[in-house]
Amino acid sequence: MAHPILLPPEWYPQSAIQLTWPHLGTDWEYMIEDVTACYVNIAVEILKRQKLVIVCYSAETVKFELREHKDLFTNLTLVELPTNDTWARDHSGISVIKDGKKCVYDFTFNGWGMKFASNFDNQITKGLFAKEIFGNDVTLVNKKDFVLEGGAIESDGKGTLLTTTECLLSPNRNSYLSKDGIEDYLKEVFGLNKVLWLDHGYFAGDDTDSHIDTLARFCDEHTIAYVKCDDKSDEHYHALAKMEEQLKTFTDYQGKPYKLVALPMAKAVYDEDNHRLPATYANFLIMNKAVLLPFYNDKERDEEARKQLQMTFPDREVVGVDCSPLIKQHGSLHCITMQYPEGFI
Template sequence: MTPPNDTSRRWPAEWEPQAAVWFSWPHRRETWPGHYPPIPEAFARMVRKASDYLPVRVLAADKLAVTAGAHLGPSASIEIVDLPTNDCWIRDYGPTFVVEDNELIGIAWRFNAWGGKYAPWDKDAAAAQWICERIGVRCEMSSLGLEGGAIETDGQGRLLVTPGCIETATRNPDWTRQMIAEEWKLRLGIEQVVWVDGGGLEGDDTDGHIDQLARFVDPQNVVCAVSDHSQDVNHRGLEANFEQLKRWGQQTQPKVTIHRLPIPPARYIDDSRIPESYTNFLMLGGRAVLVPTFRHTKYDEAALRLLRELLPGQEIVPVDAYDFAWGLGAWHCASQQQPAVRPAVEAAVQPAVEVARQ
């Protein structure tokens, strides 16, 4: 379905009111090779924290629903959804929700597991459409190869993205940059695209998702991952991102202040760099922010302090991601928000989930 090409469509920012947050139970052991045992409980702690502020829905099919229920415990705010998945990164394969004339619409991008890196991905590729059907909202299918963690918005028509995870032969070989921008205007109501091209994090298998690099916290403030260590292989690229965004922030309207958010020192597991970044936080509709922490007191506390200064009206909640980050992502990667907007036809809304109770 092709939407009307006008400006009534909008992709809400993550700090705007939310009806729910979606998660997917982590069950693919290969995502955390040799280090899976602590993952279910680490994930469950984060989900329970989120449920303190919003209703949450967790995808888990068959026996996994029982496992998820055992870890999550009974809660009126947590619903377990019977839907099979390949992996837990619902940010990337879940629907991107937009609003048009007070109607909630889900966009299902073409998902192929980050350029065909991790087969199979058939279940994940079908999840966005299924979620939309279950909650009774219209779903639009886009042929653009895209993961949700690749794009970031201020809710007012501006979008941040890196070219390395969009303009690739394994994702969009026949798309020009202009075509991509036009698709975002059509589907998301985006008016300005900022291509952040300094580089991504070492060890990041997404080819540079923006949610590991730079995030809006409101329309006039962006936090940007940087490295304080000049010998860190990430240092030069992250500085280039920061300087580019700083220049853009002075030119765009309204102007945007760019804040440095240092990543922790390099950490390796089995000779592989863990791409740890505090920008991978999850904003819960203006109520709270779940911030990944990495058991490095100096850097954890600095990140929490900056976010508390920038977001004095929201609760800044540290959630340990030391083990979970071995899967090459954190709390933003593992979540997808559903804006609080009334569907166009309320009578068509089905019960969203089947709840597994222990």
């Protein structure tokens, strides 16, 4: 008899969110003030509502940066650990409930297929356990034989996983396994019934090889929000149209087609070298009583995305946070956060 394993979906009750704070030794150095202000805004929105764990180079520095919000510090835990970068979604452990017991799977994070240094970030989850941040009944499970980032997978909590072939089949992650081998592995470790593979969709400037959390997201067991591009002159139009067609063929755990919620394509944003940045409204974070949505200084589209998600999450407040600084390093709001289920922290 297979062991019951639950890969809690993001809307499962949470004990805390994790951020990994930027410092001068990260790629943010050239714009540290702008990005820190963005992190402060996101941290405050989380702290107002639930517990926040911040992995940081210097706890005193973070306290100073959050000094105007001392009234929220009862929800704050600071943990000093060495870090290469700040993408908590991808270097954090993945929470699993197996046979009713709480586990954190610690996969290998190799800088999105060995593109960037990750020697410190790959040790953060082990470091958090060493600092006793997790509950006494939470077990660290070494899964370093497999490369996996949190942004690459979406769970419905009912045995279905949503991912992209572009990312999970990339040669610098788990090239020793075939697609069937990877699917079998995921089914085994996460107790899945099926894996939905998206074969289309990408964002220019994305370093992750098309993480699912930039393209299409479970909002509940029956609903997927995805990015839709209406502009035929946009370079993403054809790939995202093919993605939409494939999403229409997917069925939920009950065998029914998904309710699909179209999010607008963010307007094109470019860096100083005129390279397009991967701005996406799909990179939202579901919390206990709110959804944090990245905004990109575009009133019309920001508001359209907010309205679509507010209809999709009627019981949660959808809160927009300007994430223009984050996309300069090719990620956004969901990429810098990781949630832990109730009872884990």
